[in-house]
Amino acid sequence: MTTERNVCEISPVNGLQPTRLTLFVVVHLFGRVAGLIIGACVGLKYFQIAGLAIGAVVGFLLGHIVGYLPTWLGTRWMFRSIEKSATAELKDSLDQGEWNFWxxxxxxxxxxxxxxxxxxxxxxxxxxxxxxxxxxxxxxxxxxxxxxxxxxxxxxxxxxxxxxxxxxxxxxxxxxxxxxxx
Incomplete structure:
Protein backbone atom coordinates (compact mmCIF):
# COMPACT_ATOMS: atom_id res chain seq x y z
CA MET A 1 0.00 0.00 0.00
CA THR A 2 1.06 3.57 -0.33
CA THR A 3 2.20 5.71 2.51
CA GLU A 4 -0.15 8.43 3.69
CA ARG A 5 0.26 11.12 1.03
CA ASN A 6 -1.98 13.41 -0.85
CA VAL A 7 -2.60 12.58 -4.50
CA CYS A 8 -1.55 16.12 -5.42
CA GLU A 9 1.95 15.37 -4.12
CA ILE A 10 2.46 12.71 -6.77
CA SER A 11 3.60 14.07 -10.09
CA PRO A 12 1.54 12.87 -13.05
CA VAL A 13 4.75 12.22 -14.92
CA ASN A 14 6.37 10.28 -12.08
CA GLY A 15 7.12 7.18 -14.13
CA LEU A 16 3.60 6.82 -15.46
CA GLN A 17 3.21 5.42 -18.92
CA PRO A 18 2.19 7.86 -21.67
CA THR A 19 -1.10 6.73 -23.14
CA ARG A 20 -2.54 8.28 -26.27
CA LEU A 21 -2.75 11.34 -28.45
CA THR A 22 -5.11 13.83 -26.83
CA LEU A 23 -6.24 17.37 -27.54
CA PHE A 24 -3.84 18.52 -24.82
CA VAL A 25 -0.91 16.87 -26.61
CA VAL A 26 -1.93 18.49 -29.91
CA VAL A 27 -2.25 21.95 -28.29
CA HIS A 28 1.17 21.50 -26.67
CA LEU A 29 2.75 20.45 -29.96
CA PHE A 30 1.03 23.29 -31.85
CA GLY A 31 2.25 25.80 -29.23
CA ARG A 32 5.85 24.72 -29.70
CA VAL A 33 5.68 24.75 -33.50
CA ALA A 34 3.87 28.11 -33.60
CA GLY A 35 6.31 29.58 -31.08
CA LEU A 36 9.27 28.35 -33.11
CA ILE A 37 7.94 29.81 -36.37
CA ILE A 38 6.78 33.13 -34.90
CA GLY A 39 10.01 33.53 -32.91
CA ALA A 40 12.13 32.79 -35.98
CA CYS A 41 10.17 35.25 -38.14
CA VAL A 42 10.33 38.05 -35.57
CA GLY A 43 14.01 37.40 -34.93
CA LEU A 44 14.83 37.40 -38.63
CA LYS A 45 12.86 40.60 -39.25
CA TYR A 46 14.57 42.62 -36.53
CA PHE A 47 17.98 40.97 -36.04
CA GLN A 48 18.76 39.12 -39.29
CA ILE A 49 20.39 35.66 -39.17
CA ALA A 50 21.48 35.72 -35.50
CA GLY A 51 17.98 36.87 -34.58
CA LEU A 52 16.52 33.97 -36.53
CA ALA A 53 18.28 31.40 -34.35
CA ILE A 54 17.73 33.23 -31.07
CA GLY A 55 14.11 34.05 -31.95
CA ALA A 56 13.43 30.43 -32.87
CA VAL A 57 14.77 29.17 -29.53
CA VAL A 58 12.97 31.82 -27.47
CA GLY A 59 9.77 31.31 -29.47
CA PHE A 60 9.96 27.55 -29.04
CA LEU A 61 10.39 27.89 -25.27
CA LEU A 62 7.52 30.39 -24.96
CA GLY A 63 5.35 28.20 -27.19
CA HIS A 64 6.21 25.22 -25.01
CA ILE A 65 5.09 27.08 -21.88
CA VAL A 66 1.89 28.45 -23.41
CA GLY A 67 1.08 25.13 -25.12
CA TYR A 68 1.54 23.17 -21.89
CA LEU A 69 -0.65 25.52 -19.84
CA PRO A 70 -3.97 23.71 -20.64
CA THR A 71 -2.43 20.37 -19.63
CA TRP A 72 -1.11 21.81 -16.38
CA LEU A 73 -4.41 23.49 -15.53
CA GLY A 74 -6.40 20.36 -16.38
CA THR A 75 -4.14 18.17 -14.27
CA ARG A 76 -4.41 20.52 -11.30
CA TRP A 77 -8.19 20.60 -11.67
CA MET A 78 -8.32 16.79 -11.80
CA PHE A 79 -6.20 16.34 -8.68
CA ARG A 80 -8.17 18.95 -6.73
CA SER A 81 -11.46 17.44 -7.83
CA ILE A 82 -10.38 13.97 -6.70
CA GLU A 83 -8.97 15.30 -3.45
CA LYS A 84 -12.23 17.11 -2.56
CA SER A 85 -14.57 14.28 -3.57
CA ALA A 86 -16.37 12.26 -0.93
CA THR A 87 -15.17 8.70 -0.43
CA ALA A 88 -18.46 7.29 -1.73
CA GLU A 89 -18.12 9.33 -4.93
CA LEU A 90 -14.59 8.05 -5.44
CA LYS A 91 -15.68 4.44 -4.99
CA ASP A 92 -18.56 4.95 -7.44
CA SER A 93 -16.21 6.37 -10.08
CA LEU A 94 -14.07 3.22 -9.92
CA ASP A 95 -17.01 1.13 -11.12
CA GLN A 96 -17.85 3.27 -14.15
CA GLY A 97 -16.74 2.31 -17.64
CA GLU A 98 -13.25 1.61 -18.84
CA TRP A 99 -10.35 2.29 -16.52
CA ASN A 100 -8.29 5.40 -17.19
CA PHE A 101 -5.85 7.75 -15.47
CA TRP A 102 -8.70 9.29 -13.43
Whole structure:
Protein backbone atom coordinates (compact mmCIF):
# COMPACT_ATOMS: atom_id res chain seq x y z
CA MET A 1 0.00 0.00 0.00
CA THR A 2 1.06 3.57 -0.33
CA THR A 3 2.20 5.71 2.51
CA GLU A 4 -0.15 8.43 3.69
CA ARG A 5 0.26 11.12 1.03
CA ASN A 6 -1.98 13.41 -0.85
CA VAL A 7 -2.60 12.58 -4.50
CA CYS A 8 -1.55 16.12 -5.42
CA GLU A 9 1.95 15.37 -4.12
CA ILE A 10 2.46 12.71 -6.77
CA SER A 11 3.60 14.07 -10.09
CA PRO A 12 1.54 12.87 -13.05
CA VAL A 13 4.75 12.22 -14.92
CA ASN A 14 6.37 10.28 -12.08
CA GLY A 15 7.12 7.18 -14.13
CA LEU A 16 3.60 6.82 -15.46
CA GLN A 17 3.21 5.42 -18.92
CA PRO A 18 2.19 7.86 -21.67
CA THR A 19 -1.10 6.73 -23.14
CA ARG A 20 -2.54 8.28 -26.27
CA LEU A 21 -2.75 11.34 -28.45
CA THR A 22 -5.11 13.83 -26.83
CA LEU A 23 -6.24 17.37 -27.54
CA PHE A 24 -3.84 18.52 -24.82
CA VAL A 25 -0.91 16.87 -26.61
CA VAL A 26 -1.93 18.49 -29.91
CA VAL A 27 -2.25 21.95 -28.29
CA HIS A 28 1.17 21.50 -26.67
CA LEU A 29 2.75 20.45 -29.96
CA PHE A 30 1.03 23.29 -31.85
CA GLY A 31 2.25 25.80 -29.23
CA ARG A 32 5.85 24.72 -29.70
CA VAL A 33 5.68 24.75 -33.50
CA ALA A 34 3.87 28.11 -33.60
CA GLY A 35 6.31 29.58 -31.08
CA LEU A 36 9.27 28.35 -33.11
CA ILE A 37 7.94 29.81 -36.37
CA ILE A 38 6.78 33.13 -34.90
CA GLY A 39 10.01 33.53 -32.91
CA ALA A 40 12.13 32.79 -35.98
CA CYS A 41 10.17 35.25 -38.14
CA VAL A 42 10.33 38.05 -35.57
CA GLY A 43 14.01 37.40 -34.93
CA LEU A 44 14.83 37.40 -38.63
CA LYS A 45 12.86 40.60 -39.25
CA TYR A 46 14.57 42.62 -36.53
CA PHE A 47 17.98 40.97 -36.04
CA GLN A 48 18.76 39.12 -39.29
CA ILE A 49 20.39 35.66 -39.17
CA ALA A 50 21.48 35.72 -35.50
CA GLY A 51 17.98 36.87 -34.58
CA LEU A 52 16.52 33.97 -36.53
CA ALA A 53 18.28 31.40 -34.35
CA ILE A 54 17.73 33.23 -31.07
CA GLY A 55 14.11 34.05 -31.95
CA ALA A 56 13.43 30.43 -32.87
CA VAL A 57 14.77 29.17 -29.53
CA VAL A 58 12.97 31.82 -27.47
CA GLY A 59 9.77 31.31 -29.47
CA PHE A 60 9.96 27.55 -29.04
CA LEU A 61 10.39 27.89 -25.27
CA LEU A 62 7.52 30.39 -24.96
CA GLY A 63 5.35 28.20 -27.19
CA HIS A 64 6.21 25.22 -25.01
CA ILE A 65 5.09 27.08 -21.88
CA VAL A 66 1.89 28.45 -23.41
CA GLY A 67 1.08 25.13 -25.12
CA TYR A 68 1.54 23.17 -21.89
CA LEU A 69 -0.65 25.52 -19.84
CA PRO A 70 -3.97 23.71 -20.64
CA THR A 71 -2.43 20.37 -19.63
CA TRP A 72 -1.11 21.81 -16.38
CA LEU A 73 -4.41 23.49 -15.53
CA GLY A 74 -6.40 20.36 -16.38
CA THR A 75 -4.14 18.17 -14.27
CA ARG A 76 -4.41 20.52 -11.30
CA TRP A 77 -8.19 20.60 -11.67
CA MET A 78 -8.32 16.79 -11.80
CA PHE A 79 -6.20 16.34 -8.68
CA ARG A 80 -8.17 18.95 -6.73
CA SER A 81 -11.46 17.44 -7.83
CA ILE A 82 -10.38 13.97 -6.70
CA GLU A 83 -8.97 15.30 -3.45
CA LYS A 84 -12.23 17.11 -2.56
CA SER A 85 -14.57 14.28 -3.57
CA ALA A 86 -16.37 12.26 -0.93
CA THR A 87 -15.17 8.70 -0.43
CA ALA A 88 -18.46 7.29 -1.73
CA GLU A 89 -18.12 9.33 -4.93
CA LEU A 90 -14.59 8.05 -5.44
CA LYS A 91 -15.68 4.44 -4.99
CA ASP A 92 -18.56 4.95 -7.44
CA SER A 93 -16.21 6.37 -10.08
CA LEU A 94 -14.07 3.22 -9.92
CA ASP A 95 -17.01 1.13 -11.12
CA GLN A 96 -17.85 3.27 -14.15
CA GLY A 97 -16.74 2.31 -17.64
CA GLU A 98 -13.25 1.61 -18.84
CA TRP A 99 -10.35 2.29 -16.52
CA ASN A 100 -8.29 5.40 -17.19
CA PHE A 101 -5.85 7.75 -15.47
CA TRP A 102 -8.70 9.29 -13.43
CA UNK A 103 -9.53 5.91 -11.86
CA UNK A 104 -5.88 5.24 -11.07
CA UNK A 105 -5.59 8.55 -9.24
CA UNK A 106 -8.95 7.92 -7.55
CA UNK A 107 -7.74 4.55 -6.28
CA UNK A 108 -4.54 6.18 -5.08
CA UNK A 109 -6.57 8.81 -3.20
CA UNK A 110 -8.66 6.08 -1.55
CA UNK A 111 -5.46 4.31 -0.47
CA UNK A 112 -4.11 7.60 0.89
CA UNK A 113 -7.32 7.94 2.92
CA UNK A 114 -6.63 4.47 4.36
CA UNK A 115 -9.69 2.99 2.65
CA UNK A 116 -9.67 -0.71 1.77
CA UNK A 117 -8.60 -0.93 -1.88
CA UNK A 118 -8.12 -4.72 -1.93
CA UNK A 119 -11.51 -5.32 -3.62
CA UNK A 120 -10.14 -3.54 -6.72
CA UNK A 121 -7.07 -5.76 -7.02
CA UNK A 122 -8.77 -8.48 -9.14
CA UNK A 123 -9.82 -5.88 -11.71
CA UNK A 124 -6.29 -4.49 -11.85
CA UNK A 125 -4.81 -7.97 -12.25
CA UNK A 126 -7.28 -8.67 -15.06
CA UNK A 127 -6.19 -5.42 -16.71
CA UNK A 128 -2.59 -6.67 -16.73
CA UNK A 129 -3.74 -9.59 -18.90
CA UNK A 130 -5.92 -7.58 -21.28
CA UNK A 131 -5.69 -7.84 -25.06
CA UNK A 132 -5.60 -4.03 -25.17
CA UNK A 133 -2.22 -2.38 -24.60
CA UNK A 134 -3.75 0.78 -23.13
CA UNK A 135 -5.69 -1.26 -20.57
CA UNK A 136 -2.47 -3.03 -19.56
CA UNK A 137 -0.71 0.34 -19.23
CA UNK A 138 -3.41 1.63 -16.86
CA UNK A 139 -3.40 -1.62 -14.91
CA UNK A 140 0.38 -1.50 -14.52
CA UNK A 141 0.28 2.12 -13.37
CA UNK A 142 -2.43 1.31 -10.81
CA UNK A 143 -0.51 -1.71 -9.55
CA UNK A 144 2.76 0.24 -9.21
CA UNK A 145 1.17 3.24 -7.49
CA UNK A 146 -1.31 1.54 -5.18
CA UNK A 147 -0.06 -2.03 -4.73
CA UNK A 148 3.64 -1.24 -4.82
CA UNK A 149 4.83 -4.39 -3.04
CA UNK A 150 2.95 -6.61 -5.48
CA UNK A 151 4.29 -4.76 -8.51
CA UNK A 152 7.83 -5.42 -7.31
CA UNK A 153 7.19 -9.15 -7.70
CA UNK A 154 6.94 -8.61 -11.48
CA UNK A 155 9.22 -5.59 -11.72
CA UNK A 156 10.17 -6.44 -15.30
CA UNK A 157 6.54 -6.41 -16.49
CA UNK A 158 6.20 -4.36 -19.68
CA UNK A 159 2.60 -3.48 -20.61
CA UNK A 160 3.55 -2.91 -24.25
CA UNK A 161 5.01 -6.39 -24.61
CA UNK A 162 3.18 -9.26 -26.34
CA UNK A 163 -0.07 -10.30 -24.64
CA UNK A 164 1.28 -13.80 -23.91
CA UNK A 165 4.28 -12.35 -22.08
CA UNK A 166 2.07 -10.02 -20.04
CA UNK A 167 -0.23 -12.89 -19.11
CA UNK A 168 2.72 -15.07 -18.10
CA UNK A 169 4.01 -12.39 -15.73
CA UNK A 170 0.53 -11.65 -14.35
CA UNK A 171 0.14 -15.39 -13.67
CA UNK A 172 3.13 -15.11 -11.31
CA UNK A 173 1.11 -12.64 -9.23
CA UNK A 174 -1.94 -14.89 -9.28
CA UNK A 175 0.21 -17.80 -8.02
CA UNK A 176 1.71 -15.64 -5.30
CA UNK A 177 -1.69 -14.37 -4.16
CA UNK A 178 -3.16 -17.90 -4.20
CA UNK A 179 -0.42 -18.96 -1.77
CA UNK A 180 -1.26 -16.22 0.73
CA UNK A 181 -3.56 -16.95 3.68
CA UNK A 182 -7.00 -15.39 3.24
Missing amino acids: QTMTLLQLAARKENVQPYLPRILAMLESDETLTRVYGWDALRLVFTELSQRIDDYEPRARVEECRRKAALLHEYLAGLPS
